[in-house]
Amino acid sequence: MEHVVNAQLRSIVGKKRAVRRLRAQGVIPAIAYGPGLEKPVSLALEKNSFLKLFKEVTESTPLTLVVKDENGKEVLKHMAFIKMVQYDKVTDEVRHVDFYIPEAHHKMKINVPLHIVGKAIGVEKGGILEVIHHEVVVEALPDRIPETIEIDVTSLDLGDSLRVKDVKLPEGVKIDMEPEDVLITIVVPRGLEVEETVTTTETSEPEVLKKGKKEEEEK
Structure with missing residues (x-):
């Protein structure tokens, strides 16, 4: 699905009173x-239209930015990403x-959210799924940037x-983090650990006693 931002x-530019007046008129x-532009371009966005689109996208969603002048003539159409949003x-x-x-043929780095699917076996046994990183830094060409990275924890x-090295990625996409960095872990609750330890001890102890008794009988 193509997401178009009209601007x-x-x-x-830079006049606080005039900018406040724009905001009062429903303009952001x-x-x-x-690198895809020769110089920065100041824009005005229709507030309601942008906020509706903003609910559907993330930082890693590729957008088509369409810019027109005051006469309605298109002066710019380019792939874009939301880099920063300032709030009141x-x-x-x-x-x-x-x-x-x-720039179309140059790799870029961007944060991409992780989308976790499945229910871990460890969670079924009483463990707690802990997400260490909810997003990762990805390096790829602009048209290869995934909106999300799916992680199956089953x-x-x-x-x-x-870990980072365990993640299956689309072709041409690389996570710019250490391979051993942990993304998700299944934490074992303390009570569950104690229960397992006691069970193991009780099971192994009779075996030792039985073995000793047998040795005495053989003597």
């Missing part, structure tokens, strides 16, 4: 920058948006961990 060139100030400290409303414009037993 207009913004001539009002924005900027687009990156009091109202939590979106105040400003940064778009990153990549086979993880008590005490097991899933």
